[in-house]
Amino acid sequence: LRSSAMQGLKVLVNAGPTLEDIDPVRYIGNRSSGKMGFSVAEAAALAGAEVCLIAGPVHLPTPLGVRRIDIRSATELLQCMLSEAPHADIVIASAAVADFRVREIAKQKIKRGPDGIHLDLVPNPDVLAEVAKVQPRPFLVGFAAETENVLTYARLKLDKKNIDLIAANDVARPGCGFDANENALTLISRDQQWHFAQAGKSELAGQLITQVAALYRGRS
Numbered sequence: 001l002r003s004s005a006m007q008g009l010k011v012l013v014n015a016g017p018t019l020e021d022i023d024p025v026r027y028i029g030n031r032s033s034g035k036m037g038f039s040v041a042e043a044a045a046l047a048g049a050e051v052c053l054i055a056g057p058v059h060l061p062t063p064l065g066v067r068r069i070d071i072r073s074a075t076e077l078l079q080c081m082l083s084e085a086p087h088a089d090i091v092i093a094s095a096a097v098a099d100f101r102v103r104e105i106a107k108q109k110i111k112r113g114p115d116g117i118h119l120d121l122v123p124n125p126d127v128l129a130e131v132a133k134v135q136p137r138p139f140l141v142g143f144a145a146e147t148e149n150v151l152t153y154a155r156l157k158l159d160k161k162n163i164d165l166i167a168a169n170d171v172a173r174p175g176c177g178f179d180a181n182e183n184a185l186t187l188i189s190r191d192q193q194w195h196f197a198q199a200g201k202s203e204l205a206g207q208l209i210t211q212v213a214a215l216y217r218g219r220s
């Protein structure tokens, strides 16, 4: 639904997985399809925002009127977010960033042998926590993908990453979360929360954008 809730605002959204290459043919990834984040980007554009969407490898068309930048790894996502975030009023981070990458990507395909192999994994940066340090600091909205203690864990992430809002989703709930067409969200601020019942991701994204716009406009 079209509105003017975000008229005049610049919104930066990230979506989809990051893939961490192991060798020329293999990678570490996750099941994020990008549907949630692409719906958020589309809803922000429909609400009048100028939208930049940074997307991991997904199979989705770019929403109308949205500027899209494709990335592959968490390292690329970080670089791109750090260069775009200072120009944004609002950042909404729905990407499922891989928490680990291999220390060194093998130049040739790793050969199959009789023994297993050990992957030397190093932690990826926390992209959102790094974005929270940029100046001027945009209004920051994260997502929290949880399978238990959803609201408690989401609150911890809100504090640890020093962001303004977090949209918590129970990704173990049937029909919701990764690669599903529907989701359910609880948007959490330091002192309030709003629940959005299970619905199609684009409907949910519209509700989320309306609430984020109201909170952004009303912030002290």
Ligand code: PMT
Residues within 6 Å of the ligand: 016, 031, 032, 033, 034, 035, 036, 037, 074, 093, 094, 095, 096, 097, 098, 099, 124, 125, 126, 127, 128, 129, 141, 142, 143, 144, 145, 146, 157, 169, 171, 177, 178, 179, 180, 183
């Ligand atoms: O893409 P879909 O198939 O539609 O699925 C949607 C979704 C389930 C991926 C989405 O709704 C969602 O929950 N996105 C966040 C996924 C995630 O990895 O959450 P997290 O709880 O691990 O991370 C918390 C927040 O920190 C997120 O905003 C994430 O983008 C960010 N993060 C996490 C790790 C990291 N190294 N850097 C980050 O910036």
